[in-house]
Structures are given as C-alpha cells and as structure tokens.
Amino acid sequence: MTSPVEAAEPDRAPARSDAPPPLPLTSPSSPPSSPSSSPSPSATRAGGRLRWLGLAAVLAVEVMDLLDTTIVGIASPSIRADFGGSSTQIQWITAAYTLSFAVLMITGARLGDIVGRHRMFLLGVAGFGACSALCACAVSPGMLIGTRAAQGAFAAMVLPQGIGLIREVFPAAEAGRAFALFGPVMGVSAVGGPVLGGYLTDADLLGTGWRAVFLINVPLAVAAFLVGLRALPASRAPRRTQLDxxxxxxxxxxxxxxxxxxxxxxxxxxxxxxxxxxxxxxxxxxxxxxxxxxxxxxxxSPLVEPSLFRHRGFDGSLAVGVVFFGAMSGLILILTLFLQYGLGDSPLRAGATTIPMALGTAVGATLSGVWLGARFGRLTVQGGLVLTAAGVGALALTVHGTGGTPTGWQLSPALLAAGIGLGMVMAPFFDIALAGVSDDETGSASGVLNAVQQLGGSIGVAVLGTVFFSRAAHGTSPARATAAAAQTALWIAAAALAVSTAAAFLMPRRAHH
Structure with missing residues (x-):
C-alpha cells in the first residue's frame, strides 16, 4: 500500500516501499506487493533471519497498541478505587489514548516521509515505552489521562511506519507469509487484552496492582527498539514533502x-x-x-486525498468502520465494568469470563481471512455484523433472564458468537474497503481507515460509557441499576451493528487480488 504522501502525488513512480500499515487486522489473504519489496542487503546476508526479526518487532508494536486499547478497561475499577475520581475520568483513561491516536495517525505517516520511517519507528517505540512507564508511575487521574494521551501520540508515530519497513526486507515471494501472521496475532491481542489485564491486575505482581498493565509494555518496547535498530532498514520517501x-x-x-x-x-x-x-x-x-x-x-500534498470521498464504496466503509469499532471498544468496556461493578467479580475472574469472546475472535478471523473473505467478500462482513449484533443482543437477554446476575458459563455462548462475528468482520474489512479506491489513492485511504478505527473506538467508549454510567446512577439498588445500565448499552450496541449491516451494502463487493 502507498503512504498518504505518495497517494497524494500522482507524479511518483508506481514502485513504492514507504506505505503506511494496513489496519491492525488487515486480511492476510491479499498482502500488498510492490516491485520495491526487495530485501535489504543486511537482511539478505542474514539468510532471512533479520527480516523475520524485523517482522517480530513490528508485530510487537501492533500488540502493544491493541493491548493498550483494550487492557485498561479491565483495570479501570481498580484504578478508580486507588485514585478516586469520577466515572468520566474512567472513560477518559481509555478515550485519551484512542483520541490522540486518531488525531495524529495521518500526521505520523507524513512525518515518516519527512524525517525517515526507520527514525520515526525507533522514536515512536522509545516514546511509547517511556510513556507506559509514566502511566505506571501516575499519582492522580489527571496524570494518568495525560500520559495515556502521550502514549497514543507516540503510537501514531510508530504504527504507520512498520509495514512499509517490512515490505523493504521481504521479497514478493515471502510477503504473503509475513502478512498472513497479522490477522491471528492482532485478533487475539485485541480481544485477549481484558484477559491479560485481569490477570495482571489481580496477581498484584511485586505490589504493582493495576500498574502492571502498563509496565508490561516496557520490556516489549525495549525489545522492539533493539531489534528494530538492527533488523529494520533506514528508509524514507524518495521525494521530500512538507507537513500541512x-x-x-x-x-x-x-x-x-x-x-x-x-x-x-x-x-x-x-x-x-x-x-x-x-x-x-x-x-x-x-x-x-x-x-x-x-x-x-x-x-x-494534502494530509488526506480529497478524491477519496467521491467513492461510494469507501464512504460506506467509513460509516461501517466507525460503528463497528465503536461498538467493539464500547462493548469491551461495558462488559468489564458490568462484571466488576455489577457482579463484584475480581479483575482476574472478569478477564477470564471474556475468554470465549477472544477464542471466538481468533476462530472468526482465521476462517474469514483464509476462506470466507476471499470467497464471499462483502457478504462475509455483513454476516459477521449480523452475528456480532445477535451475540451482543443475546448478552443483553442473558443479563435480563438471570435477574442481572449471570454466571460466566451462562454468558459464554453469547460471548463466543459475538467473538466469531467480530473476527469475521475484522479480517476482510480493510481489504474490501480499499477496493473502493483507485491505486494512487490507496495510501491516503489506508491512513484514513486507521484514523477512523481509532476515532470509532473513542466515540464508542464515550457514547456507551455515558449511557452505562447514566443508567447505573439510578435504581433501587446498585446491582440492579448496573444490570439495567449494561442491558441498555448492549441493546444500543446491537442496534447500531444491525443498522451498519445495511450500510455495508455500499461497500465494494470484493477485495482486489
């Protein structure tokens, strides 16, 4: 894929190697290829060892991002118990990260073209790790929210650089194998965050408590920095551009x-x-x-190619993306809050309850990426949206049918169904969305989709979090009020997902192959 800069400058040669990454869960079935996707001399001399290490560094950064998008929700009640503060501050702890990421994502891609992608990758990784340590050292909600926003800013610096760098060290014959690893790894990371977050918070390793959900990023960042320093090539756009x-x-x-x-x-x-x-x-x-x-x-060179929004398929994909990722992020937050506030579960037990959804996401992403997406195209996305909506609705019915006190086993079937649906959507969605634009617009479109993913997450957390806390503040008892709040938020998410199924008819029928 091309970068926003390259997509904005049609006078460039078609061979490109500085693309921004596809969305974290881009389909493994149709990786980008380019004549410039040739291995660097150092990677060639290493017999392929360095190129796979470079891929590991990029995957580590993607895992850190997706963990930080989802892992904090499970620790939020413990953070509030430690610091106090309002429910709004709990929402900001999650939203500050995705908001700054969404705002700066396209800018980060452009900075890679200006100052060099390898340099921006290393700077972003180092900054992300440092901000993670600062999050763990936070002494107030305000400090934690500020450091979370800084984390998101550094994530926006590093994530647009990785895939372009990887394309430089992998020849076309190996690119498919490399990109095929993204779907399963990212899918499990995105939904498995609450499981890991629950364990780390409840285990209270060395007395760190909830702070461990941020400290886990530090060794990952150090490893990604050292490996990236050695295994990823110095790279920049062939033509200097300016930041708007x-x-x-x-x-x-x-x-x-x-x-x-x-x-x-x-x-x-x-x-x-x-x-x-x-x-x-x-x-x-x-x-x-x-x-x-x-x-x-x-x-x-504009930040965003204006002609993108003349494509009905791309506009429809943006609408579906905002709703889908908003519902996904809001669902994870509401579920973990209900389990801890409503049912009184520990972080570890709450995280374990979400395991069926994580497993379902891995199964759905694998089936969709390997077979369903290529065969059925847009219908796979629509089927996944319907299944996710049905699973979320079943969660609401289960909470209602059990009097607001469901067990983990009672929630498991609905969580499994919702997870399979999530995976079915995530694997082919981005390739299909990009099929609605021309080749010279692909890089800019990829950056916009990345930003929309994060923006949708911010809106989902804000809207569903507001609904949950508003409803939970009224009721005859805290347990009943929390159960009613969870049901209302879940029905809203299910309805939004069902409506987005109709919007998905505007998407292209199939991805380009």
Missing part, C-alpha cells in the same frame, strides 16, 4: 470538538456549550476538507 500544519490543527480540532463533550457532558448536566461544541465539529471538518482540495489544486 494548518490541516493538522483543523482535523485535530474537529475530532476534539466532537469527542470532548460526549465524554464530559453527562457529568456536567449537558450544558449548552457541549451541544455547541459538537455542532461546531462539522464546519471545522468542512474547512479541513476545503483546505485539502485547495492544496491538491496547487499541486501540493
């Missing part, structure tokens, strides 16, 4: 204007300014789009 700073400011402002009032509004009683901020997000986004079109007319 006004564009960065506009798109950042639009996202903040939307997400900030969604998280803060409930605690403050939804004042008038919260609605005004959300309404202002649209004109600011339109100003950003206008600037991108103006840059293209002047022959300069």
């Amino acid at each position: 700073l006004p564009g960065v400011v506009l798109v950042s402002a639009a996202v903040l204007l939307l997400v900030y009032p969604l998280v803060e509004g409930r605690d403050l009683g939804w004042p008038l300014w919260s609605y005004a901020m959300m309404a202002a997000a649209l004109p600011v986004l339109l100003l950003f789009a206008r600037r991108q079109r103006a840059l293209r007319r002047r022959g300069r």
Whole structure:
C-alpha cells in the first residue's frame, strides 16, 4: 500500500516501499506487493533471519497498541478505587489514548516521509515505552489521562511506519507469509487484552496492582527498539514533502470538538456549550476538507486525498468502520465494568469470563481471512455484523433472564458468537474497503481507515460509557441499576451493528487480488 504522501502525488513512480500499515487486522489473504519489496542487503546476508526479526518487532508494536486499547478497561475499577475520581475520568483513561491516536495517525505517516520511517519507528517505540512507564508511575487521574494521551501520540508515530519497513526486507515471494501472521496475532491481542489485564491486575505482581498493565509494555518496547535498530532498514520517501500544519490543527480540532463533550457532558448536566461544541465539529471538518482540495489544486500534498470521498464504496466503509469499532471498544468496556461493578467479580475472574469472546475472535478471523473473505467478500462482513449484533443482543437477554446476575458459563455462548462475528468482520474489512479506491489513492485511504478505527473506538467508549454510567446512577439498588445500565448499552450496541449491516451494502463487493 502507498503512504498518504505518495497517494497524494500522482507524479511518483508506481514502485513504492514507504506505505503506511494496513489496519491492525488487515486480511492476510491479499498482502500488498510492490516491485520495491526487495530485501535489504543486511537482511539478505542474514539468510532471512533479520527480516523475520524485523517482522517480530513490528508485530510487537501492533500488540502493544491493541493491548493498550483494550487492557485498561479491565483495570479501570481498580484504578478508580486507588485514585478516586469520577466515572468520566474512567472513560477518559481509555478515550485519551484512542483520541490522540486518531488525531495524529495521518500526521505520523507524513512525518515518516519527512524525517525517515526507520527514525520515526525507533522514536515512536522509545516514546511509547517511556510513556507506559509514566502511566505506571501516575499519582492522580489527571496524570494518568495525560500520559495515556502521550502514549497514543507516540503510537501514531510508530504504527504507520512498520509495514512499509517490512515490505523493504521481504521479497514478493515471502510477503504473503509475513502478512498472513497479522490477522491471528492482532485478533487475539485485541480481544485477549481484558484477559491479560485481569490477570495482571489481580496477581498484584511485586505490589504493582493495576500498574502492571502498563509496565508490561516496557520490556516489549525495549525489545522492539533493539531489534528494530538492527533488523529494520533506514528508509524514507524518495521525494521530500512538507507537513500541512494548518490541516493538522483543523482535523485535530474537529475530532476534539466532537469527542470532548460526549465524554464530559453527562457529568456536567449537558450544558449548552457541549451541544455547541459538537455542532461546531462539522464546519471545522468542512474547512479541513476545503483546505485539502485547495492544496491538491496547487499541486501540493494534502494530509488526506480529497478524491477519496467521491467513492461510494469507501464512504460506506467509513460509516461501517466507525460503528463497528465503536461498538467493539464500547462493548469491551461495558462488559468489564458490568462484571466488576455489577457482579463484584475480581479483575482476574472478569478477564477470564471474556475468554470465549477472544477464542471466538481468533476462530472468526482465521476462517474469514483464509476462506470466507476471499470467497464471499462483502457478504462475509455483513454476516459477521449480523452475528456480532445477535451475540451482543443475546448478552443483553442473558443479563435480563438471570435477574442481572449471570454466571460466566451462562454468558459464554453469547460471548463466543459475538467473538466469531467480530473476527469475521475484522479480517476482510480493510481489504474490501480499499477496493473502493483507485491505486494512487490507496495510501491516503489506508491512513484514513486507521484514523477512523481509532476515532470509532473513542466515540464508542464515550457514547456507551455515558449511557452505562447514566443508567447505573439510578435504581433501587446498585446491582440492579448496573444490570439495567449494561442491558441498555448492549441493546444500543446491537442496534447500531444491525443498522451498519445495511450500510455495508455500499461497500465494494470484493477485495482486489
């Protein structure tokens, strides 16, 4: 795939090696290929050893990102018990990471073109590891939220660089084997985060408690840095580009204007300014789009290729992506909060309860990536959305049918079904979405999809978290109120997923192969 810079400059030669990564769960069945995907001399001399080590470094970074997106939810009640603070602060601990990631993702890809992808990869890994250590040392909710936002910023620096670097050390004949590892590894990491988070929080290793969910990143970051330093080649775009700073400011402002009032509004009683901020997000986004079109007319490189949004298939994919990843992130947060607040489970037990969903995701991603996606294309995504919606609805019915006190075994069938559906969607979604754009727009489209994935997660946490905490604050007893809150949030997620099935008809029928 091409980078946003390359996609924005049609006068480049078609051979490219500086693509941003596909989304963390891109389909293994159709990896990108390019004439420039030739191994570096050092990798060739090592007989392939260094190139596979380089892939391991990139996978380690992807795992850290997905763990940090999901692992914190299971530790949130312990963090609140330690620090105090409001329910809004719990939402921000999760949303701050995905929000800063979404805001800076496309910018991170462009910085790789400007200062060098290898340099940005190492800088991002080092910063991510340092911020993880600072998260573990946090002494207040505000400090933790700030360091989480910094984590997301460094993740946005490092993740756009990895796949482009890997393509340089793998010849076309080996690229398929390398990219085939992404789906299963990322799928299990995304949904297995709560399981690991529950163990680390409950185990209280060396008295660290919830802080261990951040400390686990430090050795991973150190290993990825050292391996990346040796095994990944120095690389940069063949033509120097410039960063559109006004564009960065506009798109950042639009996202903040939307997400900030969604998280803060409930605690403050939804004042008038919260609605005004959300309404202002649209004109600011339109100003950003206008600037991108103006840059293209002047022959300069926009952050986002304006022509992308003339493709109905790509627009439909964005709509599905926002809803799907929002529902996924919100579901994981609501489930872990209900298990701990409503049922009184320990973090370890709450994490163990989600194991069927993690296993289901691995099964769904494998089936979809290896067979279903290639054979049925868009129908696989739609089938996965329907199955996920049915699984989430079954969760709500199970909570209701058990009087708000289900056991882990009673939740397992619904969790397994929802997990299989999640995996079915994630594996082919990105390849199918990118089939709706032309070749010279692929890099920019990939960056936008990455950003939408993170933005959807932020919105899902904000909306479903707000619904949950609003409903949980009213009721005859905390247990009943929490169960009712979980049911309401789950039904909203199920309805959104069902509606997105219709939007998926706008997606391209199949991925390009």
